[in-house]
Amino acid sequence: MSEDEGNAALGKKEFKRSKSHFADRVTADGRDGWPVEAGRYRLVVSRACPWASRALVSRRLLGLENALSLAVTDPIQDDRSWRFTLDPDGRDPVLGIRFLKEAYDARESDYPGGVSVPALVDVPSGKLVTNDYQQLTLDFATEWTELHRKGAPDLYPAPLRDEIDEVMAGVYEDVNNGVYRAGFAHSQEQYEEACAGVFRRLELVADRLADRRYLVGDTITEADIRLFTTLVRFDAVYHGHFKCNLWKLAENRVLWAYTRDLYQTPGFGDTVDFDHIKRHYYQVHTGINPTGIVPLGPDRSGWLTPHHREELGGRPFGDGTAPGPVPEGEEVPAQGRP
Incomplete structure (x- = not known):
């Protein structure tokens, strides 16, 4: 913040x-x-x-x-x-x-x-x-x-950088930053413009991911990391708190499966603390939520359900390997996990 x-x-x-x-x-x-x-x-x-x-x-x-x-x-x-x-x-x-x-x-x-x-x-x-x-x-x-560890993936491969940069630019403007422009809008016009941009870009991203496992190439790249960190927060805070509520992430078959795929990939979900996420947004943003009440939902159990995205192929870590266990002392507490 x-x-x-x-x-x-x-x-x-x-x-x-x-x-x-x-x-x-x-x-x-x-x-x-x-x-x-x-x-x-x-x-x-x-x-x-x-x-x-x-x-x-x-x-x-x-x-x-x-x-x-x-x-x-x-x-x-x-x-x-x-x-x-x-x-x-x-x-x-x-x-x-x-x-x-x-x-x-x-x-x-x-x-x-x-x-x-x-x-x-x-x-x-x-x-x-x-x-x-x-x-x-x-x-x-x-x-x-x-x-880097032995077997670390190439998250920003040189041959794909132009495409990665282009994808990330659109995602940043309309999604990463767009949810904030909608949530902190001070007029109906500002809000509607930003909110419409969020979902317009999400539809484009969903179309892109309909027949490919990752945003660029066949492995995880920086582009996937940047999209994931917004999508994993979408239903918990952006849908309600920021009024980006045309539909929930869980209601979009492609994006919900894509985000679950990444969440279940070592290095992604094991860094996410839903408790910290919800308490920060709902308790710090007093201009939006003056009561500071933190909602009970949404239900988190779906994050660990099968996503079937492996059927699209792709190699999450390319020629590398998955990261090892989370270091001792860095684990997300139980109240922050599904």
């Missing part, structure tokens, strides 16, 4: 997502001053946030767990930013801070913008490195290769 989302939730302005202020990159050659180095950086995420969830999935699929430590924030942040209240004494055990804002302030005080996740923090200095959620996972796939 960014400052834009927080302000819009409180009814302060029309929703418009700003670019990441801290856009340094961690690269193999360290050209921005931040070289790829095992153990040097800490990935700070909220399991509630779809943008942070991209980084969670990518980290799991590529096997970066031993090279890049993980900090998970409380799904409920306050005016001091994302909190580490899930940790003993309310401090991140590695960074030693109570609020993510402390890492931002260590990098630049009085910067223009809010405190957002995902955030990559330099452990030795305690300074934020980047909050550029669009570039971060692409760099995980292409710049962190020396630290």
Whole structure:
């Protein structure tokens, strides 16, 4: 969640997502001053946030767990930013801070913008490195290769990058960001335009996926990760909370099967915490849901039902293999799973 989302939730302005202020990159050659180095950086995420969830999935699929430590924030942040209240004494055990804002302030005080996740923090200095959620996972796939696990999939294959970029651009504009523009709209016209765009793009995506297992090529790519993190939240929050309710994901045969297929793929569903997702959206966005009541539904049992998408062929990890078990201490609690 960014400052834009927080302000819009409180009814302060029309929703418009700003670019990441801290856009340094961690690269193999360290050209921005931040070289790829095992153990040097800490990935700070909220399991509630779809943008942070991209980084969670990518980290799991590529096997970066031993090279890049993980900090998970409380799904409920306050005016001091994302909190580490899930940790003993309310401090991140590695960074030693109570609020993510402390890492931002260590990098630049009085910067223009809010405190957002995902955030990559330099452990030795305690300074934020980047909050550029669009570039971060692409760099995980292409710049962190020396630290990938054996058998890691190629999530951004060079021959398919133009097509992946094109698909991701449409999905971002109309779906990833479109649900927010609908949910935080301040006029009927804004809402109807955004909501119509969400479902127009979903129909196009469903047509694309009707006879192919994945969005681009025959393996999982970055495009699938970015679509998944919105779709997995759709019925739980976007359908009701953001009023994107022309139909539910579970009512679309192709998209429901596609999302279940990914959810049941190691590296996807094992990063999803439905409890964090629901509590964040319904309790933080007081401008939309002033009572803070979190709905009981929807029923989650369907997430583990057969999807039959394997009949379309495809190789989830290409020439690679599935990631191993979730590292100890990073498991999603029982209340967040189906």
